[in-house]
Amino acid sequence: MGLKVHSYESLGTYDGPGIRLVVFLQGCPFRCLYCANPDTISFEGGTDTAAQEIVRRALNEKPFFGKRGGVTFSGGEPTAQAKDLIPIVKDLKSNGINVCIDTNGGIWNSDVEGLLGLADLTLLDIKEFNGTRHREITGRDNTVTLRTAQWLEENGKPFWLRYVLVPGLSDFEEDIRALGEHFKDYRMIQRVEILPYHTLGKHKYETLGWEYLLKDTPLNTPEQLARARAIFDGYFSCVMVN
Numbered sequence: 226m227g228l229k230v231h232s233y234e235s236l237g238t239y240d241g242p243g244i245r246l247v248v249f250l251q252g253c254p255f256r257c258l259y260c261a262n263p264d265t266i267s268f269e270g271g272t273d274t275a276a277q278e279i280v281r282r283a284l285n286e287k288p289f290f291g292k293r294g295g296v297t298f299s300g301g302e303p304t305a306q307a308k309d310l311i312p313i314v315k316d317l318k319s320n321g322i323n324v325c326i327d328t329n330g331g332i333w334n335s336d337v338e339g340l341l342g343l344a345d346l347t348l349l350d351i352k353e354f355n356g357t358r359h360r361e362i363t364g365r366d367n368t369v370t371l372r373t374a375q376w377l378e379e380n381g382k383p384f385w386l387r388y389v390l391v392p393g394l395s396d397f398e399e400d401i402r403a404l405g406e407h408f409k410d411y412r413m414i415q416r417v418e419i420l421p422y423h424t425l426g427k428h429k430y431e432t433l434g435w436e437y438l439l440k441d442t443p444l445n446t447p448e449q450l451a452r453a454r455a456i457f458d459g460y461f462s463c464v465m466v467n
């Protein structure tokens with residue numbers, strides 16, 4: 226079985242610990258208004274890629290991974306291809322390669338459970354804690370994402386909680402405080418990453434013929450980031466702005 230791959234990034238330092246090969250998979254059930262990779266959303270497209278090809282690439286790059294690096298499966302939404310990912314992740318791990326799954330947590334089934342059970346680390350994006358605002362941002366409810374977090378906690382699976390801070394969309398103090406209250410006692414959260422909103426993927430919308438709906442949304446000011454960080458710091462000891 227193969228995977229639908231959108232693209233690769235070698236020597237990535239942004240998606241998980243250390244230096245990593247990032248494999249962006251095609252297809253995502255969310256429709257985030259700020260998605261930086263809108264060309265990965267459609268389940269059509271991508272390149273059918275044999276499992277051996279991914280393992281071969283990873284082994285080629287293994288000398289650069291060092292002690293902490295490895296492979297991150299991102300997207301798109303990698304759990305949409307959980308069934309095909311499982312044997313690849315097993316192969317990578319049997320070769321001593323660390324594996325992260327970068328997920329929105331919005332898909333749950335026995336394959337996803339198997340996949341997250343195998344991963345060394347999950348990077349769990351929580352787009353908003355408030356369900357209504359989550360739906361406005363992504364088009365989907367956040368119930369499954371919150372349950373995924375709970376599963377990781379209950380099963381002793383370490384994860385990073387990632388939060389994209391978008392002015393006017395996900396920077397509400399009451400929502401961040403509610404998130405903090407909900408997660409503050411989770412022992413499996415190794416890091417909370419605040420990701421500033423950026424518009425680097427904006428040009429891709431034009432190419433796709435899609436309207437970029439956040440054209441009037443400003444970038445975060447340093448003060449906004451500092452204020453959000455201070456709120457998160459009130460609940461977690463492992464906050465960083467990435």
Ligand code: SF4
Pocket residue numbers: 253254255256257259260261262263265266300301302329363
């Ligand atoms: S979950 Fe990620 S890939 Fe999917 S639409 Fe949102 S930002 Fe894009």
